Amino acid sequence: xxxxxxxxxxxxxxxxxxxxxxxxxxxxxxxxxxxxxxxxxxxxxxxxxxxxxxxxxxxxxxxxxxxxxxxxxxxxxxxxxxxxxxxxxxxxxxxxxxxxxxxxxxxxxxxxxxxxxxxxxxxxxxxxxxxxxxxxxxxxxxxxxxxxxxxxxxxxxxxxxxx
Numbered sequence: 142x143x144x145x146x147x148x149x150x151x152x153x154x155x156x157x158x159x160x161x162x163x164x165x166x167x168x169x170x171x172x173x174x175x176x177x178x179x180x181x182x183x184x185x186x187x188x189x190x191x192x193x194x195x196x197x198x199x200x201x202x203x204x205x206x207x208x209x210x211x212x213x214x215x216x217x218x219x220x221x222x223x224x225x226x227x228x229x230x231x232x233x234x235x236x237x238x239x240x241x242x243x244x245x246x247x248x249x250x251x252x253x254x255x256x257x258x259x260x261x262x263x264x265x266x267x268x269x270x271x272x273x274x275x276x277x278x279x280x281x282x283x284x285x286x287x288x289x290x291x292x293x294x295x296x297x298x299x300x301x302x303x304x
Contacts, residue, residue, distance in 0.1 A: 145231055145233070146231055147163055147165070147207050148285060149207075149231060149285065149288055149289065150207035153205055153289060153292055154204060156293060157296070159203070159204040159205060160202065160203065160204030160205070161206075162202050162205070162206050163206075164206065164208045165208075165209045168191050171191070171195070175247065176188065176209070176247065177248075179191070180249035181249070192208075192211070192215075192218070193217055196208070196212065196218055206225065213266050213269040213270055228273055228276075229274065229275065229292070230270045230277045231280045231288070232279045233280050234279075234281040235259075235263050236256075238260075239256050242259075243256070243259065278291055278292065
């Protein structure tokens with residue numbers, strides 16, 4: 142939620158020369174509309190169901206998979222994330238996260254929410270993010286290039302550890 146998952150995922154896929162799949166984009170393509178419109182017309186429950194369906198299908202994909210911040214709300218999705226591969230949680234200070242997304246019309250859960258409500262939502266998800274992650278990187282004070290450099294270093298360490 143505002144930590145830079147999609148942006149970092151795209152850049153990391155270029156760096157690693159691999160494919161990148163964003164569950165939100167896959168949902169929009171399948172539904173033929175935006176996430177905001179899905180929330181408005183079909184509701185959050187419908188969207189969360191689609192999110193799980195799409196996540197289940199990503200087992201067939203090789204590369205980087207980025208997700209929306211709320212995907213972690215489902216226990217089924219938590220288990221799927223653990224099963225799918227190496228999971229990186231891009232953590233962000235809640236106040237910084239609010240600044241990044243508060244006025245973004247593409248984020249339906251940020252609409253008409255106070256700063257406190259958004260922080261509470263983030264904090265309610267935080268234990269699940271941490272529990273499901275194989276690695277946590279704090280992006281609060283990092284630029285995109287700095288985050289990529291940190292990720293690249295972590296990936297190199299993992300590759301060395303696997304050899």
